[in-house]
Amino acid sequence: MSKYSSVIISAVLLLIVGCKSAKTISSGEANLNLSTRQLIKENTKQAAQFKTLQAKLKITFQQKGKSQTHAVNFRAEKDKVLWISASFSIIRAMVTPEKVSFYNKLDNTYFDGDFKYLSDLLGTELDFQKVQNLLFGETLYTLKTNDYTASVDKDSYIVQPKSQQELFEILFLLYPTNFKVKSQQISQAQEFRHLQIDYSSYQEVEEQIIPERIKVIAVEENEETIIGLEYKNVMLNEELRFPFKIPSGFKKIELE
Numbered sequence: 001m002s003k004y005s006s007v008i009i010s011a012v013l014l015l016i017v018g019c020k021s022a023k024t025i026s027s028g029e030a031n032l033n034l035s036t037r038q039l040i041k042e043n044t045k046q047a048a049q050f051k052t053l054q055a056k057l058k059i060t061f062q063q064k065g066k067s068q069t070h071a072v073n074f075r076a077e078k079d080k081v082l083w084i085s086a087s088f089s090i091i092r093a094m095v096t097p098e099k100v101s102f103y104n105k106l107d108n109t110y111f112d113g114d115f116k117y118l119s120d121l122l123g124t125e126l127d128f129q130k131v132q133n134l135l136f137g138e139t140l141y142t143l144k145t146n147d148y149t150a151s152v153d154k155d156s157y158i159v160q161p162k163s164q165q166e167l168f169e170i171l172f173l174l175y176p177t178n179f180k181v182k183s184q185q186i187s188q189a190q191e192f193r194h195l196q197i198d199y200s201s202y203q204e205v206e207e208q209i210i211p212e213r214i215k216v217i218a219v220e221e222n223e224e225t226i227i228g229l230e231y232k233n234v235m236l237n238e239e240l241r242f243p244f245k246i247p248s249g250f251k252k253i254e255l256e
Contacts, residue, residue: 030176032157036150039157040143042179048136048208050236052077057084060228074231075240082132083242094244097128103246110246111253120255122218123193124186137181137199137211139172156182167191178202178209194219206236 034042057074060067072091075083082095093102100117103110111117119126130140143159150159157174164170167190173182180202186195194217201212216227 030155032152032176034150034157036148036159037145039150039159039174039179040145040148043139043143043174043181046179046209047138048210050078050206050208052238052240053234053236054238054240055231055234058230058232060226062226062228063224075242076132076135077240077242079132081242082135083244092244094242095128095131101244101246103250105247108247108250109253110250112246113255116255122195122216123191123220124188124195134184134197137202137209137214139181140184140186141170143172152176175202180209192219192221205234208236210234 052075054073054075057072058069059072060069062068070086072084072086075081080096083093085092090105091102093100095101095118099113100115101110101112115126115128115131118131132138133140139159147161148159149162150157152158155176157176157179159172159174161170167188169187169189171183171185171187173184174180175182181197181199183196183198185197187193196217198215198217199211199213200215202209203212204210210231212231214229216225216229218225218227
């Protein structure tokens with residue numbers, strides 16, 4: 001599979017928004033005095049509410065000392081479908097709760113299967129809900145007061161499970177100004193895997209707080225992949241289409 005394919009599919013994983021009418025959210029006044037229950041409640045209240053979203057997405061992909069930048073169209077219907085398309089439909093991808101699909105006209109290949117492809121790409125088990133949460137700046141795992149504890153370090157809230165799993169550690173950092181996710185990290189020490197998703201800035205679009213820039217760092221053994229995302233020209237709640245049809249004669253990508 002070409003690196004360009006990986007760039008496009010990586011984009012499906014991680015999406016932010018930005019638009020002409022959007023404004024970057026200022027730092028605001030930090031509140032570092034919330035209990036765990038209050039913090040989780042505030043974080044839940046800030047989840048963006050919309051039916052559909054469309055945007056231009058700028059993607060920067062770095063791996064093995066090489067860097068590429070591409071622009072794609074992104075569309076989403078919340079809880080139902082995530083869709084991207086490169087210029088002239090050279091590469092198109094669609095993710096639904098049931099499966100992941102994409103095709104690449106550059107090498108006449110396609111994939112149509114489960115979430116193993118995306119999970120392998122970022123080194124952690126994913127499903128549609130986790131992918132969607134990651135793209136829209138929500139925690140990969142639902143925060144529950146009985147399961148998590150919060151503390152303060154410098155200018156961030158640290159939220160983590162009361163009991164970490166032996167082979168799987170989770171850590172969330174939340175901004176003390178808008179209580180949105182600042183960073184989320186998943187480590188699998190024995191597998192030499194680490195996934196870190198940083199949300200460097202948020203912005204307000206039609207009264208919804210959504211990410212502006214995201215940086216994803218995926219490390220497996222000695223190999224590091226860095227994906228940067230920036231969303232522009234975002235529109236919410238428009239009627240959207242999600243055309244997708246695998247061209248005839250393409251060769252299916254089989255996972256090992």
